[in-house]
C-alpha cells in the first residue's frame with residue numbers, strides 16, 4: 426500500500442518532464458525511507474517510523490556527485506521556466522473596491538483594513554543607505570498598495586539621521602525597537618573554555634563570522650527572541666528584510682492576508698544547504714528533544730528534506746544526520762504565534778541549554794527551518810514563486826511579466842555554488858502535485 430502511494434506521488438510530480446529516478450531519489454535503504462515519507466503524505470506514520478526517517482541521514486553516505494548537482498539544477502531551471510502569475514486556488518485580497526456602478530476605487534491608507542503584521546529588520550546605523558535601497562524596492566513592488574508598518578530593531582539606539590531618513594521612505598507607520606542588553610548579549614551560562622575551543626575549530630576551518638561575537642548574538646536573537654520584544658508582542662505576522670537585498674516583482678495582492686486566509690505559517694523564496702560545521706550538534710540535540718517530546722512532532726512534517734543525503738552526503742555526515750537544508754531567512758514571512766507556541770518554545774529552550782549559538786554558530790535560518798519542518802504541517806509552508814528576490818550571491822527570478830528580467834528566470838547563482846541549492850529537494854520531496862500547480 427505504501428509502495429503504491431509512492432508510485433502515485435512520483436508519477437504525478439514527473440508531469441514536469443523530469444523523471445524522479447533512482448539516482449535523484451536515492452537507492453538502497455533510501456527506498457525504505459522514501460516509502461515511509463511518502464506514505465506520510467496522509468500523515469499515517471507511527472512515531473517510531475518518523476524517528477526511523479529522522480535518523481536515516483546518519484546511516485547513509487555516498488560520495489559527492491557532481492552529476493546530481495547538475496540534474497537538480499536542470500530540474501530547478503525546468504520548474505522556473507514555467508510562466509507564473511498569482512497563486513491559484515487561494516483567497517487573494519487587493520486594495521480596491523468596486524462601487525454600485527462597477528467603478529474601481531483604490532483604498533487609502535486609512536481605509537484599507539490591514540492584517541496584524543509588520544515589516545521587520547534588524548539593522549545598524551551604518552547600514553542606512555543599504556536599508557533604504559531595500560525599503561524603496563519593497564515600497565515600489567508591494568507596500569505602496571497596503572502601507573504596512575515597519576519595525577526597525579537595533580542593539581544600539583538609532584541616530585536621528587537614521588530615523589528621519591527611513592521615515593521618509595516608508596509609506597506605513599514606523600517603529601523603532603531597541604533590544605535590551607540582557608536579551609542581546611551572550612548568556613552567562615556559556616562556558617568560556619568550551620566556547621573558545623569551539624570557535625577556534627570553526628576559525629581553523631574558515632567558517633564565516635565564527636570569531637565575531639555580535640554575529641552569534643544576532644543568530645540567537647533572530648532564532649528565538651525577536652518575537653518576544655515588547656514592541657513586537659502586538660503583532661502576529663512579520664516579513665523580515667535585510668539591507669542590500671533586492672525585490673524584482675510587483676505583487677498586487679496582500680501577502681500577509683494571503684498567509685492568513687490560506688492557512689500558511691511560513692513563507693520563503695530560497696532554500697539552501699548550510700555550512701555543516703556551524704550546526705554540528707543541532708540535529709543530535711533536536712533528536713534527543715523529539716524522542717523525549719514526541720507529541721510536538723507534526724505527522725506531516727518535511728522529514729525527507731531535513732534528512733536528505735543525496736546531493737551533499739558529506740554535509741549530512743558532518744551535521745550528524747541533518748541535511749543542513751533550510752529556508753534562507755533574510756527573506757521570510759511567518760506567523761510569530763508559531764514561535765510563541767509550546768513546541769517551538771520548549772525546543773528553543775533545549776537549544777539554549779545546549780549552547781550551540783556560541784559553541785558552534787547555529788544560524789537562525791536552520792533553527793527556524795528545522796522548527797517549522799518538524800513541528801508544523803508542511804502544507805502550511807509556502808514557497809513564494811512570484812516574489813523575485815536577491816541576497817548576494819543567490820537569486821530567485823520568476824518567469825513573470827510582473828518581474829524585471831523574467832528572461833533570467835532559472836538563474837540561481839555562480840556555478841561554483843550550485844551545490845548549495847536545496848530548493849529541488851523541497852519541490853521533489855515535500856510539495857504535492859497541487860502545490861506545484863498553484864502558480
Ligand code: GDP
Nearest residue numbers: 547548549552578579580581639640643667668
Ligand atoms: P549575512 O547575511 O549572514 O552575511 O549577515 P548580515 O551581516 O547581513 O547580518 C544579518 C542581519 O543582521 C542584517 O539585517 C544585519 O543588519 C543584522 N546584523 C548583523 N549583525 C548585527 C549587529 O551586531 N547589530 C545589529 N543591530 N544588527 C546586526
Ligand code: MN
Nearest residue numbers: 667668755816
Ligand atoms: Mn545579509
